[in-house]
Amino acid sequence: MAEADATHRYVGMWITQDGRIRHELLANGRYVEARGTRERAYLGRYDITGDHIEYWDDTGFTADGDFIDGVLHHAGMILYRK
Template sequence: MTGQTSNDDTDVIGMWVSADGHIRQQLRADGHYDEARGSRRSAYTGRYTVTGNHIDYVDDTGFTATGNIRDGVLYHEHLVLYRQQ
């Protein structure tokens, strides 16, 4: 599932940012993401799916990663990202 498609899945759509602003991950409603790192725009791009509060990522090179949202915070592998308002 992408974005929020049922009441069982967490709404993840929007911009998620590290505390220092260095990493910015845009999760789009179409199930694609675009992650910037520092001045490097689109450092990582790909698609994601949401199951409950769990996110599975597959970047355009085939690399996979996971994340979980707990208490409104996105824990993406070793990153901690906060929803930008």
């Protein structure tokens, strides 16, 4: 990860307004995505360059997003820091 470490400003929990989708960006460049009651619905790695994030799910799925004004815009979703 270009900027990964425990102090990176984007490491931590990001959630949709309704709390249904939760992304935990771990300091080691991995993420855990929860959906509803499925706490580990998706697992994978991520890379952040500037304010852009790339995701690689362990199943092979890829996605990306951007941090804009402290909000994560990802795959049509808006996630806020918890």
